[in-house]
Amino acid sequence: MARPREFDEEKVLELAVEQFWERGYEATSIRDLAEAMGLTTASVYNAFGDKRAVYRRALDFYVERSFVDRVGRFETKSPRLAIDAFFSEIIERSLSDSKRKGCMLVNSALEVAPHDAEFQRVVADVLVQVEGFFLRCIQRGQEDGSIGNRHPATNLARTLLGSLLGIRVLARTRPEKELLEGLIQPVFALLEPNATKQLEAARS
Amino acid sequence: MARPREFDEEKVLELAVEQFWERGYEATSIRDLAEAMGLTTASVYNAFGDKRAVYRRALDFYVERSFVDRVGRFETKSPRLAIDAFFSEIIERSLSDSKRKGCMLVNSALEVAPHDAEFQRVVADVLVQVEGFFLRCIQRGQEDGSIGNRHPATNLARTLLGSLLGIRVLARTRPEKELLEGLIQPVFALLEPNATKQLEAARS
């Protein structure tokens, strides 16, 4: 009935992610974008709409790939292991990020979200999801005793979220192993199981 | 000997800070900038050089005003008070940031530093300074007993730095009081003085 597309929408979206992730929204021109996607500007507009729409799709693609996937992989593990694995992966990723791309969600939170209500909502939603993941892990851990209950689970989850974002920012200019791992060590200590009953007695 | 300037360099730099801080580097055109500074583009180029040079000066101005000043104001206080006051001010600032400008240093760390070696160095330097401020506070506190020594001061300082950056990012899309204050509460608990000797004995 009509001429078929010469490209796979998912494939070119992945290339768009790469471009926006590395250079950001403003610094990426439509021509940069089209070249990175292996398309003409006309094809980009025909398939996706305008530049902002491509970014929107690219961000969704990134979130799906990076967060949804990761949370899904870790949520089956034991609570402490899930949290450890999450941060290990983030730190490892940050240290091996030779192009200094950081986290595209964090980049969006700073460059795009403050001036665009829709992106504001999208980014906030994802952050709520991540906080929820941490919260569920901590609640499970506090129930089975593998995580201490000296602090409310809600606060601990927020601390983890803050540390995650802090690592992501810090790694952008100071991707040092001792720095990132040293940062998270006291935070992990907050999750340590409660002291023994003997100690509890001594405390009071 | 020559025609005198009609503007005060410090005053217009402050206006440049406002513009770059709110809109970022790429999204601010020279015309936006000149208008914000109350100058013609020719005057901007004559006085500062090119766009990048204005941003550089503006960032220095911001850092001097925001960090150097704040650290200087707090360093004379008692260690715990200094840290508390620092975070109180950051959280308060983040919650009343109606234009969602965030922290210009963090913005620079993500938008400019990754693609510019000089800005990379500038941002990293400031982050080292802030870490140093936290470290000195904690060391003083551990010496006088007002801060516990269950964790190395270096790691605690890094945790505070990470939390600071996390708050700055989080507030950009979720400027919620309970979220930011809940986040920092467990972190502050890490600074609590050591338990009594009786408790220490029970621990071993």
Next chain:
DNA sequence: TACATTTTATAACGATTGATTTAAAACGCA
């Protein structure tokens, strides 16, 4: 008052921006 010098205002430079037009190419279906 005239000169040398710097800052101003205005206009313009070529290049690039996001986006669109035009027409040829590539299909399924009649």
Next chain:
DNA sequence: TGCGTTTTAAATCAATCGTTATAAAATGTA
């Protein structure tokens, strides 16, 4: 084999980009 439709390629749109040239305006000094 044409027809209708969509995608492609190439050229182009007005607008804006960062930057600069030009010349008038404003000073201190001679």
